[in-house]
Amino acid sequence: MQRRIVITGLGVVSPIGIGVSQFEKAALEGRSGITALRPWAGFPLDAYRCQIGGQVRDFQVAQFLEAGLAERVDRYAQFAMVASTEALRDASLAMEHEEPHRVGVIVGAGMGGMMMGEREITKLYLSQRPERVHPNFIPTITLNSASGLLAIQHGAKGPNLTISTACSSGAHAIGQALATIRAGQADVVIAVGADASLTPLVFAGFCSLRALSTKFNKTPNLASRPFDQLRDGFVMGEGAGALILESLSHAKKRRARIYAEVAGYGATSESFHVVIPREDGADMATTMALALDDAGITPAQVDYINAHATSTMVGDAAEVRGIRRLLKGRANHVVVNATKSLIGHTLGAAGAIGAVASVLALQSGKIHPTINYEHPDSDCALPGISAKVQERRAKVALLNAFGFGSNNAALVFKKWQ
Amino acid sequence: MAVRRTAVHRPQQSAVASQVMEALGDYLNKDQRKLGATLSLREDLGLDSLAIIELLYRIEEAFDLSIPDEDLEKLQTVGDVIVYIEHTLGPKTSPAAAKLTKAKKRK
Numbered sequence: 145m146q147r148r149i150v151i152t153g154l155g156v157v158s159p160i161g162i163g164v165s166q167f168e169k170a171a172l173e174g175r176s177g178i179t180a181l182r183p184w185a186g187f188p189l190d191a192y193r194c195q196i197g198g199q200v201r202d203f204q205v206a207q208f209l210e211a212g213l214a215e216r217v218d219r220y221a222q223f224a225m226v227a228s229t230e231a232l233r234d235a236s237l238a239m240e241h242e243e244p245h246r247v248g249v250i251v252g253a254g255m256g257g258m259m260m261g262e263r264e265i266t267k268l269y270l271s272q273r274p275e276r277v278h279p280n281f282i283p284t285i286t287l288n289s290a291s292g293l294l295a296i297q298h299g300a301k302g303p304n305l306t307i308s309t310a311c312s313s314g315a316h317a318i319g320q321a322l323a324t325i326r327a328g329q330a331d332v333v334i335a336v337g338a339d340a341s342l343t344p345l346v347f348a349g350f351c352s353l354r355a356l357s358t359k360f361n362k363t364p365n366l367a368s369r370p371f372d373q374l375r376d377g378f379v380m381g382e383g384a385g386a387l388i389l390e391s392l393s394h395a396k397k398r399r400a401r402i403y404a405e406v407a408g409y410g411a412t413s414e415s416f417h418v419v420i421p422r423e424d425g426a427d428m429a430t431t432m433a434l435a436l437d438d439a440g441i442t443p444a445q446v447d448y449i450n451a452h453a454t455s456t457m458v459g460d461a462a463e464v465r466g467i468r469r470l471l472k473g474r475a476n477h478v479v480v481n482a483t484k485s486l487i488g489h490t491l492g493a494a495g496a497i498g499a500v501a502s503v504l505a506l507q508s509g510k511i512h513p514t515i516n517y518e519h520p521d522s523d524c525a526l527p528g529i530s531a532k533v534q535e536r537r538a539k540v541a542l543l544n545a546f547g548f549g550s551n552n553a554a555l556v557f558k559k560w561q
Numbered sequence: 562m563a564v565r566r567t568a569v570h571r572p573q574q575s576a577v578a579s580q581v582m583e584a585l586g587d588y589l590n591k592d593q594r595k596l597g598a599t600l601s602l603r604e605d606l607g608l609d610s611l612a613i614i615e616l617l618y619r620i621e622e623a624f625d626l627s628i629p630d631e632d633l634e635k636l637q638t639v640g641d642v643i644v645y646i647e648h649t650l651g652p653k654t655s656p657a658a659a660k661l662t663k664a665k666k667r668k
Binding site: 193353358359417418419458 | 610
């Protein structure tokens with residue numbers, strides 16, 4: 145029989161709170177983390193088409209971790225360090241009692257250490273003085289900087305991987321953690337999604353792609369409105385989500401508190417377009433179906449969907465078509481929410497933060513609102529979407545994450561009882 | 562240079578139109594004489610939303626302007642793009658002159 149894998153710890157760094165309890169409270173209150181962007185030092189925002197985002201406010205890593213290593217790394221890696229530390233504590237997992245080679249780290253990150261990258265590249269091109277490039281440039285911008293760092297921070301010597309699939313990175317990190325433990329390569333995996341890409345160049349790039357909301361610069365808290373008729377693009381956010389996955393036998397042996405089971409994982413490529421999803425949602429439906437099959441669950445058993453829903457015209461509609469295609473009549477009975485309505489699209493962190501939200505919903509029976517859902521759009525309406533908290537004793541949650549590069553992931557979580 | 566040549570061949574076309582046609586011809590790798598103002602970017606030319614954004618990016622560069630997101634929907638045909646740019650630059654402004662005025666304004 146296949147090994148069962150459970151979640152025993154959660155951690156989060158988000159625009160609506162650092163730490164799971166703050167995040168959960170704000171999410172259930174429907175608080176928006178989207179504000180006017182705080183400009184970068186010496187870099188005005190005036191010329192940006194979009195001027196808002198979900199920034200993690202007042203984040204000083206030294207408040208959470210001992211200075212030293214943490215202060216020398218990029219913001220996204222700091223988020224990963226803080227979130228994973230919380231998750232390990234939450235799981236009461238004491239590394240000194242673990243066989244270090246049986247604890248792995250898998251991080252999903254879309255962009256990596258971009259701030260340092262942008263600064264150093266600009267400096268070099270302007271000065272043409274290669275000897276002035278910072279010695280920490282390479283260790284910071286390599287995309288696996290966070291996963292390597294977490295291994296050092298926590299003393300985890302098992303499989304150490306970084307998954308980079310744009311906006312689905314965080315979900316794939318959890319899926320690959322599941323696969324790694326199932327394959328017997330580790331007993332525990334610290335699975336993290338992290339990104340901090342609100343940097344001058346990356347932000348400009350997303351503006352140029354015309355992917356961001358631009359109609360709500362004066363009313364930022366209204367800008368991220370998944371499924372709503374007035375949605376006009378996503379809002380960039382930043383943050384990290386962390387989950388401790390372990391085999392059920394390992395969790396039982398150490399008498400860990402179990403939040404939920406990670407029961408299934410689906411991964412596909414639409415093999416279609418670099419940034420546009422297929423409008424019919426067919427491949428999204430297949431991805432969800434694979435995750436459900438993997439979990440041994442039928443579409444009729446799905447109670448709750450934490451949707452990818454970024455607040456773009458095409459993406460949200462395609463996802464709802466995918467959900468309808470798979471769930472048929474059941475689509476009218478599932479509860480659906482979009483974590484991005486609260487915090488914006490945190491790119492590589494999104495799947496992991498969404499997973500934290502899903503697990504919390506299974507635990508509490510309270511499903512956070514999809515804020516700004518005011519004008520249902522016939523193109524992507526579902527009765528289970530609401531701007532209010534919904535109470536549902538959900539047993540099965542499905543999480544979607546879709547990324548640029550035609551990339552799709554889906555996860556199934558089962559309430560532990 | 563190429564702009565002037567086109568203008569000589571097709572005197573009925575405005576300088577803006579010639580430049581848009583040229584950018585479009587370049588982008589699609591097509592003879593610009595086969596392109597007309599009535600063609601729709603999506604249906605007739607087969608451009609998807611990213612391709613339209615790429616094309617408009619070239620045009621923004623050529624005319625040194627920035628098209629806000631909310632105006633994108635108005636740009637359905639080649640003619641829409643031409644009219645939009647002529648309108649933005651002012652009817653009788655040539656691109657070169659437009660650049661000069663903009664540069665002056667910035668000061």
